[in-house]
Amino acid sequence: MAIAVCSTLRSLLLAGLVACDSVPATAADQPKPGVVSHVKVLSDKVLDVSSFAAWKKSYITEGMSEHEKALAIWKSIVTHQHQDAPPYEFLQHEGLVLDAMKVFNVYGYSFCGVAASHTQAFARFLGMKARGWTVTNHVVPEVMVDGKWRLIDSSMIQYFLLPDKTLAGVEEIEADLKAWFGKNPGYLGEDKKLREFMRGGNWRTNGPPIVATSQFLSDNGWSLSNCHGWYSVMEEYNGKHLTEYELGCSQGYQVNIQLREGERLARNWSHKGLVVNGNQPEALAPIDGSTLGYSRSFGDLSNHRVGNGTHEYTLPLASGAFRGGMLVADNLAATAEDKKQPAVHAKDASKPAVLVFRMPSSYIYLGGRLSFTPVVGANGSVAVSFSDNNGLDWKPVATAKQSGPQVIDLKSFTQCRYDYRLKIELTGAGTGLDALAVTHDIQHSQRPLPALGQGDNTISFSSASQEGTVTVEGGTNTGDRDKQVLITDFHPKIDGMEMTGMIDVPGPTGTLTIPIEAPADIVRLRFGCHYRARAENDAFDLQVSYDDGKTFTTAERATGPGSRLDKWITVTDVPKGTRKALVRYAGTKSNALCMFNIRIDADYIEPQGGFRPIKVTYAWQENGQAKTDVHVAKKASDSWTITCPTKPVMGSIVLELE
Numbered sequence: 001m002a003i004a005v006c007s008t009l010r011s012l013l014l015a016g017l018v019a020c021d022s023v024p025a026t027a028a029d030q031p032k033p034g035v036v037s038h039v040k041v042l043s044d045k046v047l048d049v050s051s052f053a054a055w056k057k058s059y060i061t062e063g064m065s066e067h068e069k070a071l072a073i074w075k076s077i078v079t080h081q082h083q084d085a086p087p088y089e090f091l092q093h094e095g096l097v098l099d100a101m102k103v104f105n106v107y108g109y110s111f112c113g114v115a116a117s118h119t120q121a122f123a124r125f126l127g128m129k130a131r132g133w134t135v136t137n138h139v140v141p142e143v144m145v146d147g148k149w150r151l152i153d154s155s156m157i158q159y160f161l162l163p164d165k166t167l168a169g170v171e172e173i174e175a176d177l178k179a180w181f182g183k184n185p186g187y188l189g190e191d192k193k194l195r196e197f198m199r200g201g202n203w204r205t206n207g208p209p210i211v212a213t214s215q216f217l218s219d220n221g222w223s224l225s226n227c228h229g230w231y232s233v234m235e236e237y238n239g240k241h242l243t244e245y246e247l248g249c250s251q252g253y254q255v256n257i258q259l260r261e262g263e264r265l266a267r268n269w270s271h272k273g274l275v276v277n278g279n280q281p282e283a284l285a286p287i288d289g290s291t292l293g294y295s296r297s298f299g300d301l302s303n304h305r306v307g308n309g310t311h312e313y314t315l316p317l318a319s320g321a322f323r324g325g326m327l328v329a330d331n332l333a334a335t336a337e338d339k340k341q342p343a344v345h346a347k348d349a350s351k352p353a354v355l356v357f358r359m360p361s362s363y364i365y366l367g368g369r370l371s372f373t374p375v376v377g378a379n380g381s382v383a384v385s386f387s388d389n390n391g392l393d394w395k396p397v398a399t400a401k402q403s404g405p406q407v408i409d410l411k412s413f414t415q416c417r418y419d420y421r422l423k424i425e426l427t428g429a430g431t432g433l434d435a436l437a438v439t440h441d442i443q444h445s446q447r448p449l450p451a452l453g454q455g456d457n458t459i460s461f462s463s464a465s466q467e468g469t470v471t472v473e474g475g476t477n478t479g480d481r482d483k484q485v486l487i488t489d490f491h492p493k494i495d496g497m498e499m500t501g502m503i504d505v506p507g508p509t510g511t512l513t514i515p516i517e518a519p520a521d522i523v524r525l526r527f528g529c530h531y532r533a534r535a536e537n538d539a540f541d542l543q544v545s546y547d548d549g550k551t552f553t554t555a556e557r558a559t560g561p562g563s564r565l566d567k568w569i570t571v572t573d574v575p576k577g578t579r580k581a582l583v584r585y586a587g588t589k590s591n592a593l594c595m596f597n598i599r600i601d602a603d604y605i606e607p608q609g610g611f612r613p614i615k616v617t618y619a620w621q622e623n624g625q626a627k628t629d630v631h632v633a634k635k636a637s638d639s640w641t642i643t644c645p646t647k648p649v650m651g652s653i654v655l656e657l658e
Helices: 002-015 052-059 066-080 100-107 112-125 170-183 191-197 199-206 230-236 293-298 321-325
Strands: 039-043 130-135 138-145 148-151 263-268 306-314 328-330 332-334 344-346 353-358 364-375 381-387 395-400 406-409 421-427 432-445 455-463 467-472 493-495 509-517 522-533 539-545 553-559 562-571 580-588 593-605 614-622 625-633 637-644 648-657
Touching: 039 648, 052 066, 052 100, 052 112, 066 100, 066 112, 066 138, 066 293, 100 112, 100 432, 112 130, 112 138, 112 562, 130 170, 148 170, 191 199, 191 230, 332 353, 344 353, 364 381, 364 395, 395 406, 421 432, 455 614, 455 625, 467 509, 509 593, 522 539, 522 553, 522 580, 539 562, 539 593, 553 562, 580 593, 614 637, 625 637
Parallel strands: none
Antiparallel strands: 039 455, 130 138, 138 148, 263 306, 263 648, 306 432, 328 353, 332 344, 344 432, 353 421, 364 406, 364 432, 381 395, 381 421, 455 637, 467 593, 493 509, 509 580, 522 562, 522 593, 539 553, 539 580, 614 625, 614 648
């Protein structure tokens, strides 16, 4: 039937009886999707930890006991987070990175307080109770298992067992050490003597019986990482310090790789020595022969923990295909559309032409540069502006008044960011662009990358949903303004609250109302806070408005009592067609009430989203010989096999549209 219709139309057209513009568009005539979202490549050798939901699917199975869940939480953090000097982003409490998914995917290292916070986050995500302690020179978490508090210390790769083979708790361990030090007082606080005592398995035969159950200390008492040992345990739980404490949690980060025509993401099993704070964490060292060597026993196929990759976007200007990745393309024409030069220019030269695009990333930006070739007409200019608060405000970057290739260093604008927008404004007859590209160094953890092992490797590809996310997250310490965006940069309405390194409610009530807007229909809101509600009737109502604040609905209530609490929720009953919302934190205080960090995510349907074939390029070495595998995923769910006859040394994985 389709062939007959096409033949009839063709005959009528030739006869001049049907106008050309009346012919229905075919699939080939439809514009290609501008952006492909949630691009994911997995290996059967590496578990998926791209989100809390993915983590649960990877580590938690149906029918697990609470004991088994606790050990699964412990193992996942040991696997993905090395004890090291922590990264700072200056967005969350104490400037640290408190989102477990972000640490797993972007960094792969932090220190004890953060590892403890991740334990608490995972436990609560599974509906289990959790709490934290500071012991001597250490922060540890406990999880409620079968009605009792149990220690699972992923930071020091440690847990201990009671005689009935259940996990021991902090207070039980301290009681064990107290009894031992009572019989051996000469060792209390004596680091050198404790180190000597532990040698030759003596720690196991003559030390405290609960500590002797450790499976993660060598005969000489050293830990799996060889940077602490039995003596550390004896000092940490010696009873000199024991206070309940939590750094707190954050949630919202997810890996969402999005690709447009001309966009390319390369993630490497190597690094350039680039890290977010410019320091030198141990995680830069090769895994073999370093304190990270233990990670091999947890399935690590990486070369280091820190990875540096490259995120590039070269806009396809002349063809006009760039439009599919733009937020704004106003008064613009491309060479392919009107046969005029330069590659992109104003349709109406008497008016400014504007191009705005986002650069969202699942990995933190380190350095960056903008390369462009302006063509400037008489009295014309090409102005570049930058926004890191979702387009609410714009900062001037540069104005070109002469033609020719130019490069602008973006590091001072984009350092420590995951998303920003660039605006290009063209003025003057004859003004336009012949080229425009953005390139960034990124930091990522090598550990969750889809590595290959010796033998057959099943590679799975998916692009599950064509959604993007707009995020509101800013620091609460005004002293960090030169390092990071602040929550006040997102134009909130603040009533009865103060920013004092936290968001404090000094009086009986206070509200913080934050606008969030997406480029297209919002399908869900994810938000929450790490907070303090000292008394039982101290609380924050987490509220949403879809009518510009005329009415608010309380989605959840973040209640007390507690000095360190978390509440993270997902709202899915968003009215159809909603692109704007207000999120309000409404506090009621009787004792002490504040928020340490907040985050809001609006997931939306990409207006020009859809699936297009993705080229996946693996590079590695076997016995010093370079190997590659290039596969084009032509559907949104795909799989293939890569066979490595000998042990591979991983190089890179590159994703781009075909």
